[in-house]
Amino acid sequence: MIAAKEKQFTGRHMLAIMIVFFGVIIAVNITLAVFASRSWTGLVVENTYVASQRFNQKMAETRAQAALGLSSLLTFESGRLRYRVNDRDGNGVNLNAVTAKVMHPVDDREDQILVLQREGDGSYLASVAIPDGVWLAEIEADVGLEKPYRETLRVHIVNGSRQ
16 A cells, blocks of 8 residues: 655645735735826816716817817927917917916826917917926917817927927
8 A cells, every 4th residue: 555645734834825825915906006007197176076067068069169170289399388279271270368277187286377478470389397297288269259269188298398
């Protein structure tokens, strides 16, 4: 008869199993936290219920604005934010007033409201210091209609310029 060796389940085995078990849980949690922090847009509203109730109204305004056939270009380089609105034919649109709210998606401490001034080439310009990172630019332009031309653009600044 062949004698089988019995393996003893010792305290060392139990300790190793617990270390591996909790090590896997901690590693997964850290990985998920890193992915979440890198991908979260950071969009913050004061009252989510009110924001959700305004959604249909904002969508109707967006469709009406798109029907105007206007297009825009926002650039940022060397501390200068430049904005231009063109009509269907690519001609610059004369705007009565342009403001831009530049916001950091995660934190409102660095938010800035800018009043852009008309330049000779038909664009609108403001000088502003924007650190590298991801920013939101909420533009409001008075095009002479009942409601202003509005858009929100996601801006990625790298080495002082928009990418």
